[in-house]
Amino acid sequence: GQNIDQPTEMTATEGAIVQINCTYQTSGFNGLFWYQQHAGEAPTFLSYNVLDGLEEKGRFSSFLSRSKGYSYLLLKELQMKDSASYLCAVTDSNYQLIWGAGTKLIIKP
Amino acid sequence: DAMVIQNPRYQVTQFGKPVTLSCSQTLNHNVMYWYQQKSSQAPKLLFHYYDKDFNNEADTPDNFQSRRPNTSFCFLDIRSPGLGDAAMYLCATSTTTGSTDTQYFGPGTRLTVL
DSSP states (O other): OOEEEOOSEEEEETTSOEEEEEEEEOSSOSOEEEEEEOTTSOOEEEEEEOSSEEEEETTEEEEEETTTTEEEEEEOSOOGGGOEEEEEEEEOTTOOEEEOOOEEEEEEO | OOOEEEEOSEEEEOTTOOEEEEEEESSOOSEEEEEEEOTTSOOEEEEEEETTEEEEOTTOOTTEEEEOOSSSEEEEEESSOOGGGOEEEEEEEESOSSTTOOOEEOOOEEEEEO
């Protein structure tokens, strides 16, 4: 079967750094997405990785290791508005997007 | 601004009473998707259209139907909503179904079934 694993919930402090991990087992791999979803709202695109390594976009970075079936999203200089769920999603060999259940990130002052 | 629009944002219906949710897009994307998302769960793909080609997920109940009359609009019809159909329904679009194509989501419609 196809599976995406993420921690259910994480807590971090405003101004700090947090790393949200994602591991996947899918039939083939054609890219990995990270989306941010605030409570009651739609997911919004954060990043896309298809090659190994780190992609940096401002305060957010995403890392991929295809050999390990592993990715992480790194959030720096955390702000209260970063409190949201972060969803990892992988495109499989049939170009189906397989979603994780998301990691709820709670930011404390 | 180019966007994906869903109406209404909140929909209340009664058990067994048909309901239609709508989605429109100004992105001129070929592909439109309907997802169901329950609290703290991953979005679950119900079906998608590539242009007018309809693709139903194997485990999508027959109770759920969809129409795409033109490029811009797509509708989700729930013929006989049950209590278990209460969820957020998300519409998304992408240019193609290729691997690099980001899906852009509308704000969602939260469906309550009484």
